[in-house]
Amino acid sequence: MKKAAFGWLLSRASAVVLVAGLAVHFSANHFGRPNASEHGIVMMRLAHPGWMAFYAVFLLAIIYHAAYGLWGIALEYLKKGRVLSAVKSALVILSALLVIAGLWILSDTQMLLANPPAPCYKCHSAGSTAGTIPSGRALRIFQ
Amino acid sequence: MRYRLTTGFFAFILNRLSGVILAVFLIPHFFSLYFIGDAARYEAIRGFYDTPVMRFSELALLGIVLAHGLNGIRLILLEAGAPTRLQKVFFWTALSAGALILLISIPHMMWGAR
Numbered sequence: 001m002k003k004a005a006f007g008w009l010l011s012r013a014s015a016v017v018l019v020a021g022l023a024v025h026f027s028a029n030h031f032g033r034p035n036a037s038e039h040g041i042v043m044m045r046l047a048h049p050g051w052m053a054f055y056a057v058f059l060l061a062i063i064y065h066a067a068y069g070l071w072g073i074a075l076e077y078l079k080k081g082r083v084l085s086a087v088k089s090a091l092v093i094l095s096a097l098l099v100i101a102g103l104w105i106l107s108d109t110q111m112l113l114a115n116p117p118a119p120c121y122k123c124h125s126a127g128s129t130a131g132t133i134p135s136g137r138a139l140r141i142f143q
Numbered sequence: 144m145r146y147r148l149t150t151g152f153f154a155f156i157l158n159r160l161s162g163v164i165l166a167v168f169l170i171p172h173f174f175s176l177y178f179i180g181d182a183a184r185y186e187a188i189r190g191f192y193d194t195p196v197m198r199f200s201e202l203a204l205l206g207i208v209l210a211h212g213l214n215g216i217r218l219i220l221l222e223a224g225a226p227t228r229l230q231k232v233f234f235w236t237a238l239s240a241g242a243l244i245l246l247i248s249i250p251h252m253m254w255g256a257r
Contacts, residue, residue, distance in 0.1 A: 030252070030257050070166055073159065
């Protein structure tokens with residue numbers, strides 16, 4: 001298979017992953033239950049290796065898909081030359097940075113889970129975010 | 144190149160614009176999550192997103208995701224060999240499905256506990 005065809009196929013494969021993944025991501029973080037994006041609830045979710053694996057795949061799929069899409073637009077409007085090369089470099093660097101940031105975020109949650117400040121997130125019964133986990137309502141400092 | 148306002152062209156523009164917006168959105172989204180190691184800071188940021196303006200932006204974001212995702216399914220079906228005479232039907236089906244999901248989501252996205 002030619003390199004361009006492989007890139008295209010990968011963008012379509014990532015699209016399928018993303019359509020399914022976004023449904024899962026939105027359901028879990030916004031619709032699954034009240035306050036689904038609260039810190040304690042998100043951490044409880046991420047304590048499960050399945051969610052970690054999901055987000056690792058989701059991360060790679062979304063960064064590849066976005067970079068491929070933007071590169072396609074650049075190819076359409078720019079002639080071969082310095083500007084196009086610069087766009088390519090910028091896309092590669094930005095993608096790498098976002099992948100690193102994403103992996104850093106995921107690893108950060110695992111470090112927090114491994115060394116939990118009281119109370120232990122893993123010890124919570126589902127639905128209970130009482131205790132010292134700050135609630136979103138209490139900390140609206142930007143309002 | 145001369146542009147003609149056909150369904151296909153409208154779908155193309157919609158997909159391209161939504162794609163660029165979603166790609167740009169990734170940066171603030173990752174930036175917000177960067178503080179997940181600090182519960183208080185994370186919750187403070189979440190509080191920032193819990194204002195009417197931000198809630199409306201997130202609703203719009205859901206709309207953009209739906210437009211891009213559902214139109215993407217249509218594109219993949221067409222590329223995989225679905226008859227092109229159905230492309231307009233696919234487009235309006237995707238758009239209607241997206242609009243329906245968005246409508247159902249309005250109460251939760253604007254006023255729900257999340």
